[in-house]
Amino acid sequence: MLGRRLEIIIAGFGGQGVMVMGQLLAYAAMDAGLQVTWMPSYGPEQRGGTANCTVVISTGDIASPIVARPHVAVAMNTPSFEKFEPRVVPHGVLLVNSTLVPERSHRTDIDVFYVPAVEVAAKLGTEKMANVVMVGAMAAATGALPLNALQKELMHFFEGPKEKLVEPNRRAMRHGFGLIPREDRHGPYFVVASAGDLGA
Amino acid sequence: MKAVGTKAVEMMTEVTGEPRVPLGERVLMKGNEALAEAALKAGCRAYFGYPITPASEITSYMARWMQVEGGTFVQAESEVAAINMVFGAAGTGTRAMTASSSPGISLMSEGVSFLAAAEVPCLIVNVMRVGPGLGGIQPSQSDYFQATRGLGHGDFRVIVLVPANLQEMVDLTFEAFSLAEKYRTPVLMLADGVLGQMMEPVTFTRVIDPASMPEPEWATTGASGRPKRVVKSLYLDTGELEEHNVALQQKYRRIEQAEVRWNTYDLDGARILLVAYGTSARVAHHAMELAEERDMPVGLFRPITVYPYPYDALREVVEERGIEHILVVELSAGQMVEDVRLAVEGRCPVSFFGRSGGTIPAPLEVLDAIRNVAEGLPTARAASKKGGAS
Structure with a gap:
């Protein structure tokens, strides 16, 4: 059986992380004992070109x-917003990097969160952490995986001399989490099966 | 004067101590890297390659780690050179491999024919991209004919393994070297851009130390103190050449008897059978589950070898389960359809759904194709799996 699934597309410019x-x-999904696949769009790589990846997390095998x-x-730039906003399933979630994307969604059947990820990251020290801010916001808005589980995985990306960057990124992720108002946060997706789930 | 490459050696020394990928743990890896790691753990000690999207990570992983393992890595000047380097290294009995993607495999085809003729074991990986010609870099399964029929001139075949997920790709990499040596033949791992580029958890369970493997009795390791051995594909005497060809064909018959692999899913009550391999089998599997939720009687047959092809197994499923319609799903214009038709010999209609040009169908598209087939079924049997087979 395929089990309970969560399908996520994250898109933006090459270089946004x-x-x-x-x-x-x-x-984080693997360490939580879930099945997971990560599939990148790939092409002639170019900083500033568009890039996206698809993550499928499941309690069962992923076909x-x-x-x-x-x-x-998650739309980190305007071309991604235009491409993926219409594709989100009804009752799904769209997160928009509102620092760079002025557009607003007219859909009423999905939850849309406008997250000033670049602005928040810049205030915390560097715009480069906008992606991590957004992951924090996504954790809050979807309940996909717990914040602390995601923070723990930062170590994979900052090894050796870069290890000192783990802590600022942990903070950035927590800030992102905090940007989603408490009443809009989603409970743990893979633990509690509640009504109004993300179109599963 | 400082020796050239000192920094590289330092780097290698530095990394030698690390448990690169520990045994028995779930690790998240990219398909190409998991395959390369599996080859190293399977005792591969010679890699020759020329980078090409979407297979390049295999070559770069080997560039980083092969010398750490005490093996030989060469970035060849071309795919033609790479396959001939494999010929030379594998001729010494060393586990050797190369990897490329579709246009690169075409360039290698002469060398593959030489390897098959000289009966030299090796692993060749094709992470398929879309053709024809330079085509593009997106995933595809359009090299099926080439892999199963025409990987070079002359009367020969190579064993073709078609994994559908990264764990299977890892396990089949070990198996590929064993099969190659058992039958003294090149083995082709036929993957595609999705399997090469995606990440998925995998677990490695064993390491083979090449020093523990006996030297093959045919390998050219230096004839000091023993009669010389010859590894060749040239036979100018026609009688001798026919004998050689007959022997090769006998070997292929043995492979067809013993090495067919496949898997089946949800055959109970199935009236429609999906047949797909590799990435398209994953999409088809998902579509099958969606169809079952809608009470459509669907099962899946997935070849794991496409040479030798599971002709008998597929025919038996069709007969024993009373399959009324087959839908082949591929990322091509329908190349495997020919083998499916050979298998079922007209016992039921065979339809095809596929996308080409690098487009990967979503499960919902395949579901639509299943629905079209289901609507054409006679309604005598209940349109539910619960109706049972006749």
């Missing part, structure tokens, strides 16, 4: 790692 965002989820209509989409 969208692949790392997906990998943070993938590592297709390919997703046409995700439960959750």
Whole structure:
């Protein structure tokens, strides 16, 4: 059986760290004992070009790692917003990097969160942490995986001399989590099966 | 003067102590890297390759780690050179491999024919991308004909393994070297851009120390103190060449008897059978579950070897389960359909759904194709799996 699934597409410019965002989820899902696949869009790589990755997390075996209509989409730039906003399944979640994306969704059948990820990251020290801020916000808005589980996986990306960057990134993720108002936060997706779940 | 490459050696020394990928633990790895790691753990000690998307990570992983393992890595000047380097290294009995993607495999085809003729074991990996020509870099399964029929000139075959997930790809990498040596033949791992590029948890369970493997009795390791051994593909005497060809064909018949692998899913009550391999089998599997939720009677047959092809197994499933319609799902224009038709010999209609040009169908697209087939079924049997087989 395929089990309970959560399908996530994260998209943005090359260089914004969208692949790392997906990998943070993938590592945390694996360590939580879940099945997971991470699939990048790949192409002639270019800083500033568009990039996205698809993460599927499941309590059972994952058949297709390919997703046409995700439960959750994260748009780090305007082309990604335009491409994936219409594809989110009804009752799904869309997170928008509102520092760079001026557009607003007109959909009423999904939950949309406008997260000023770049602005918040800049205030915390560097815009480069916008991706991690957004992962924190996604954790709060979807309940995909616990914040502390995701923070723990930062170590994979900052080894050796870069290890000192783990702590600022932990903080950035927590700030991102805090950007989602308490009443809008989603309970743990893979523990409690409640009504109004993400289109599963 | 400082020796050239000192820094590289330092780096290697530094990394030698690390448990690169520990045994028995779930690790998250990219498909290409998991395959390369599996090859190293299977005792592969010679790698020759030329980078190409979406297979390049295999070559870069080997560049980083092969010398740490005490093996030989060469980034060849071309795919033609790479396959001939494999010929030379594997001829000494060393576990050797190369990896490329579709256009690169075409370039290698002459060398593959030489390896098959000289009966030299090796692993060749094709992480398929879309063709024809340079085509593009997106995933595809359009090299099926080439892999199963025409990987070079002359009357020969290579064993073709088609994994559908990364754990299976890891396990089949070990198996590939064993099969190659058992039958003295090249073995082709036929993956695609999805399997090469995706990440998934895998577990490694064993390491083979090449020093523990006996030297093959045919390998050219230096004839000091013993009669010389010859590894060759040239036979100018026609009688001798026919004997050689007959022997090769006898070997292929043995492979067809003993090495067919496949898997089946949800055959109970199935009236429609999906047949798919590799990435398209994953999409088909998901579509099958969606179809079952809608009470459509669907099962899945997944070849794990496509040479030798599971002709008998597929025919038996069709007969024993009373399958009324087969839907083949591929990332190509329908190349495997020919083998499916050979298997079922007209016992039921065979339809095809596929996308090409690098597009991967979503499970819902395959579901639509299943629905079309289901609507064409006679309604005598209940349209539910619960209706049971006749």
